[in-house]
Amino acid sequence: xxxxxxxxxxxxxxxxxxxxxxxxxxxxFDNLERGHxxxxxxxxFLAGDLRQPNDLTRLFAEHRIDTVMHFAAYIEVxxxxxxxxxxxxNNVYGVLVLLEQMRLAGVSQIVFSSTAxxxxxxxxxxxxxxxxxRPGNPYGETKLAVERMLAAFGDAYGLRSVCxxxxxxxxxxxxxxxxxxxxxxxxxxxxxxxxxxGRRPSIKIFGDDYPTPDGTGVRDYVHxxxxxxxxxxxxxxxxxxxASATYNLGTGHGHSVKEVISAVERVSGRPVPVEIAxxxxxxxxxxxxxxxxxxxxxxWRPQFGQLDQIVEHAFRWFEAHPEGYRTPL
Ligand code: UFG
Numbered sequence: 585x586x587x588x589x590x591x592x593x594x595x596x597x598x599x600x601x602x603x604x605x606x607x608x609x610x611x612x613f614d615n616l617e618r619g620h621x622x623x624x625x626x627x628x629f630l631a632g633d634l635r636q637p638n639d640l641t642r643l644f645a646e647h648r649i650d651t652v653m654h655f656a657a658y659i660e661v662x663x664x665x666x667x668x669x670x671x672x673x674n675n676v677y678g679v680l681v682l683l684e685q686m687r688l689a690g691v692s693q694i695v696f697s698s699t700a701x702x703x704x705x706x707x708x709x710x711x712x713x714x715x716x717x718r719p720g721n722p723y724g725e726t727k728l729a730v731e732r733m734l735a736a737f738g739d740a741y742g743l744r745s746v747c748x749x750x751x752x753x754x755x756x757x758x759x760x761x762x763x764x765x766x767x768x769x770x771x772x773x774x775x776x777x778x779x780x781x782g783r784r785p786s787i788k789i790f791g792d793d794y795p796t797p798d799g800t801g802v803r804d805y806v807h808x809x810x811x812x813x814x815x816x817x818x819x820x821x822x823x824x825x826x827a828s829a830t831y832n833l834g835t836g837h838g839h840s841v842k843e844v845i846s847a848v849e850r851v852s853g854r855p856v857p858v859e860i861a862x863x864x865x866x867x868x869x870x871x872x873x874x875x876x877x878x879x880x881x882x883x884w885r886p887q888f889g890q891l892d893q894i895v896e897h898a899f900r901w902f903e904a905h906p907e908g909y910r911t912p913l
């Protein structure tokens with residue numbers, strides 16, 4: 585059985601849906617600090633906190649878990665600069681508690697959600713896994729610290745792990761019942777859609793003087809369901825006895841902020857009011873993934889690789905749920 589930590593969050597809830605669809609026994613675990621009960625769907629759920637060892641002791645005693653997936657981290661770069669203590673406490677100490685409890689319970693497989701933020705300012709793009717890791721903020725540092733902790737636990741105790749370095753997770757399940765619901769929202773695609781829907785006065789473009797074709801920041805947006813499917817491949821790999829591995833997850837195609845705004849205008853049929861604002865501290869000009877390794881080794885291919893598909897699915901969610909999971913049915 586798979587344990588999905590952070591199952592009530594954006595990516596975790598999409599993972600649960602994919603596990604339900606393939607009939608894979610699983611259990612969701614979440615402290616509901618930032619997750620949403622409604623996002624759990626029909627998946628079995630236990631409330632608890634990673635930083636409370638007893639919550640996990642009981643869970644591992646009562647359920648036959650063979651593989652853990654970790655989606656239970658804080659993710660917002662700007663917040664990590666202001667609140668590093670919280671980030672290290674949740675993202676690093678929480679995983680240390682988890683790994684100790686896994687070791688005591690004899691659970692030796694984990695799929696860990698890492699990030700492109702471990703690379704920091706790129707020396708070259710597309711970024712492959714061999715690119716040096718020099719995170720530019722505490723968020724990226726916490727993810728890299730866990731990658732290293734997993735490697736050390738592997739060497740010493742035989743833990744086997746897959747680290748998946750996501751680029752920009754985006755989109756939503758096409759059925760429109762699951763989606764992104766962060767408070768506050770800082771991610772580009774949700775903000776542009778909310779501006780198109782009239783829920784925000786405009787979208788601020790953070791810098792139009794980057795060394796990119798149209799001057800705005802370029803990112804590799806990867807569909808949340810494609811991320812979830814990569815996790816299934818990772819579980820299969822670990823269950824076959826595969827060695828620990830680290831892979832990038834992106835489409836290999838970069839899109840600028842202006843291209844995202846045009847995609848939202850196309851999909852929604854509505855104009856998006858735009859303001860040019862100064863660069864946001866800590867942002868880089870371009871982050872694009874080379875995902876050849878996971879494509880070659882496991883045959884992973886983005887099913888929803890087109891920006892318009894990603895935006896369309898996100899738009900369906902926001903149109904039907906203007907208040908996120910609080911929207912009355
Ligand atoms: N942007 C704007 N205006 C906004 C919001 C964002 O112009 O109101 C721009 C940013 O400057 C950037 C692009 O849109 O160029 C994407 O920004 P996001 O905030 O959506 O995403 P980031 O690339 O900053 O961060 C994402 C994840 C992080 C992760 C990082 C790794 O949110 O968790 O990718 O690459 F660390």
